[in-house]
Amino acid sequence: xxxxxxxxxxxxxxxxxxxxxxxxxxxxxxxxxxxxxxxxxxxxxxxxxxxxxxxxxxxxxxxxxxxxxxx
Amino acid sequence: xxxxxxxxxxxxxxxxxxxxxxxxxxxxxxxxxxxxxxxxxxxxxxxxxxxxxxxxxxxxxxxxxxxxxxxxxxxxxxxxxxxxxxxxxxxxxxxxxxxxxxxxxxxxxxxxxxxxxxxxxxxxxxxxxxxxxxxxxxxxxxxxxxxxxxxxxxxxxxxxxxxxxxxxxxxxxxxxxxxxxxxxxxxxxxxxxxxxxxxxxxxxxxxxxx
Numbered sequence: 001x002x003x004x005x006x007x008x009x010x011x012x013x014x015x016x017x018x019x020x021x022x023x024x025x026x027x028x029x030x031x032x033x034x035x036x037x038x039x040x041x042x043x044x045x046x047x048x049x050x051x052x053x054x055x056x057x058x059x060x061x062x063x064x065x066x067x068x069x070x071x
Numbered sequence: 072x073x074x075x076x077x078x079x080x081x082x083x084x085x086x087x088x089x090x091x092x093x094x095x096x097x098x099x100x101x102x103x104x105x106x107x108x109x110x111x112x113x114x115x116x117x118x119x120x121x122x123x124x125x126x127x128x129x130x131x132x133x134x135x136x137x138x139x140x141x142x143x144x145x146x147x148x149x150x151x152x153x154x155x156x157x158x159x160x161x162x163x164x165x166x167x168x169x170x171x172x173x174x175x176x177x178x179x180x181x182x183x184x185x186x187x188x189x190x191x192x193x194x195x196x197x198x199x200x201x202x203x204x205x206x207x208x209x210x211x212x213x214x215x216x217x218x219x220x221x222x223x224x225x226x227x228x229x230x231x232x233x234x235x236x237x238x239x240x241x242x243x244x245x246x247x248x249x250x251x252x253x254x255x256x257x258x259x260x261x262x263x264x265x266x267x268x269x270x271x272x273x274x275x276x277x278x279x280x281x
Contacts, residue, residue: 037187044109070161
């Protein structure tokens with residue numbers, strides 16, 4: 001049977017995976033938000049902001065992958 | 072009888088002179104643009120010219136910058152492994168990555184909120200663009216000739232030192248009040264609005280309504 005420590009570890013891992021998955025959803029919404037904002041107001045700074053939003057989403061996905069394999 | 076005086080181009084009416092707006096007395100990073108060239112908004116008419124683009128004074132961002140610096144420095148002072156030693160090293164590594172990601176999201180959200188919540192004054196109307204949260208935006212506008220009263224307030228040490236304040240515009244439109252919060256040079260903003268109202272009245276008198 002599973003030891004209490006193993007069960008606790010499994011619980012923590014589950015919670016961490018859920019937290020990172022929720023964060024990836026948030027990062028996706030940020031990309032959409034940036035798109036809406038740059039559609040509403042164009043000031044010549046859209047490209048850097050869009051790149052930052054996509055890089056942010058990319059890193060969130062990397063952390064999700066790492067959390068599957070590292071913990 | 073010969074003409075005593077004949078003015079040149081007597082049948083040609085002179086086009087109205089381009090209005091001259093006051094320039095701000097201090098340079099304010101990205102918060103006070105007069106007649107910006109490369110700015111367009113979603114509902115802008117092709118002939119409409121942006122006279123003023125305003126944001127909150129950059130100093131209003133100080134609080135979240137301080138919080139962000141604190142958040143970035145926390146992992147350097149706090150070792151999560153000593154807090155939860157029974158968890159594997161990989162867990163702590165992912166936890167610190169997630170911490171930094173959340174910090175980046177905090178910085179990004181606050182910057183976007185400051186950068187895209189703008190107040191626009193064109194030669195025809197005033198527009199208030201508000202992004203309240205991730206997916207809710209509110210754009211209010213009213214015509215310049217519907218402005219009834221303009222008031223500005225400056226209160227506090229910071230606003231007196233950095234010269235920013237609130238400009239409250241009462242209108243006869245659907246939205247009764249427009250509140251330009253913490254904008255730089257509020258006195259200049261009021262002056263420009265007054266100038267625009269005068270020009271609108273001139274346009275009505277001269278029949279140059281668009």
